[in-house]
Amino acid sequence: MESREKTVLTLIYPRRPSANLVLLGLKKRGFGEGKLNGFGGKLEPNESLEESAVRELREECGLSSKCADLTWRGRLTYLYDTKPKAMEVNVFDLETWQGEVQETEEMKPAWFCHRDIPLRSMWADDEHWLLQYLDGHLATPFVGRFRFKGHEGPDSWDIREHYVA
Numbered sequence: 339m340e341s342r343e344k345t346v347l348t349l350i351y352p353r354r355p356s357a358n359l360v361l362l363g364l365k366k367r368g369f370g371e372g373k374l375n376g377f378g379g380k381l382e383p384n385e386s387l388e389e390s391a392v393r394e395l396r397e398e399c400g401l402s403s404k405c406a407d408l409t410w411r412g413r414l415t416y417l418y419d420t421k422p423k424a425m426e427v428n429v430f431d432l433e434t435w436q437g438e439v440q441e442t443e444e445m446k447p448a449w450f451c452h453r454d455i456p457l458r459s460m461w462a463d464d465e466h467w468l469l470q471y472l473d474g475h476l477a478t479p480f481v482g483r484f485r486f487k488g489h490e491g492p493d494s495w496d497i498r499e500h501y502v503a
């Protein structure tokens with residue numbers, strides 16, 4: 339096992355599974371600008387994963403939620419040959435929330451039917467797991483690892499069920 343320093347982040351997908359709908363946001367600025375993604379970001383000092391997820395969701399699309407309403411679905415680690423730190427992204431589902439979806443300075447949110455998700459406008463790893471996950475074909479919780487060389491990629495990846503002892 340290699341050990342590297344890592345940055346811990348959250349990634350939240352508000353969902354209406356019975357209608358095959360997921361809320362995605364178009365990132366308007368900063369890291370990932372122009373890409374569609376779930377909502378989330380880096381943990382602030384002393385925040386739990388769930389507290390960070392609740393805060394990021396509110397900041398990015400105006401929805402309020404409770405930590406207990408979030409379901410942790412898995413962890414994806416991104417390793418870049420150009421960056422010393424790994425990125426650890428914790429994926430959460432959310433099916434209950436309060437408030438209305440709003441465009442914010444950071445994100446333009448919109449609902450997508452799973453089959454209409456434009457993977458080409460998303461991060462390169464998403465085509466390897468996102469639809470399988472949303473459609474319930476990826477066993478959860480999962481752990482995945484994606485290695486990137488330069489800006490192409492991923493160069494290699496693996497994703498599998500995470501057995502919790």
Ligand code: 6OG
Pocket residue numbers: 347348349350368369370375376377378379380416425427461462463464
């Ligand atoms: P801010 O740093 O802008 O949060 N994120 C990724 N999501 C996917 N699917 N693939 C990646 O890389 C990603 N790298 C970062 C985590 C960044 C948000 O973007 C996610 C955070 O939710 C191949 O606050």
